[in-house]
Amino acid sequence: MKKTDYFNDQLESEAVIVAPEQGEKLELETISITFKVTSEISNDQLGIYEITLPPMAIGAKLHYHRFMDETFIVNEGVLTMQVGDKEMQAHPGTVAYIPRFTPHGFKNDTNETVKLSLVFNPSQKREGFFRGLYETLNEVPINPKKYLKLYNKYDSFPVDTSDMLPIRE
Template sequence: MIAKENYFEDELENKASIIKANEGEKLELNTISITFKVTSEISNDQLGIYEISLPPMAIGAKLHYHRYMDETFIVNEGILTIQVSDKEYNAEPGTIVYVPRFTPHGFRNDTNETVKLTLVFNPSQKREGFFKGLYETLNSVPIDPEKYLKLYNKYDSFPVDISNMIPIRE
């Protein structure tokens, strides 16, 4: 006798993840800190949540876009300068900036205070690999633009201007 599938009741599961304030894998990219909170592994590649700490005058990313994921910025402390297409905004604590795919954007800290934000990627596209590759690429001297672009493209990031894509102030 074949077991009959139940189409009328949900099967409940307990798969919640609770990541406390000081938990998560932490990477230090030069002076920028990234903490993995909800990873691709936890969310089955559906969601990535990362805490970012940008020190004074640091650049998070120059103008770029994504084809397959949306990105959301939640400013927790400080004032984040965010560029969306050809406009710049000062995002204060509590500000949420939703950037759907194919929208050029970049972000940086133009102040003398540290900016803390939460980045959300949906889907996550294994973003942790991007951050780990970024760590390796940006710690090379000199920074190899071809390697940087290869990393960007592998993880669904496309610079608007490849001659001005490395996140350093000139």
């Protein structure tokens, strides 16, 4: 019988390195999402996703999360962020930490592409949300009830359900 060592750490080699062009990619008409660190990799503790917004695209309208925090890291372009009732321009290098219960939204109001990293902590199996978003936003017309059901299942709550779809009117 092997004796348990209560005094020394057991080191592991479980690191995951994701190169710039690696990761599962979902292409929507208005947004591109690449999975970098997934819920499966991090035991649901962390999710890191690369988002590309083409010119004039909406990432998400004003919403909040109950069980996860979200961090935005702007890598390229100028991202328009709404936090509560304030709107601001986030330039490359900007890091915006959005704790749970903080209403927020984001979009690209420019004629240039915006690239950012989104970090969710914990991840709450966010990949399911993005896959469902891919399915829902590719339907014509978009079904608002299905969209809201997806949002709520993955810890996202629109501030105004009458203006929640990420489309420009």
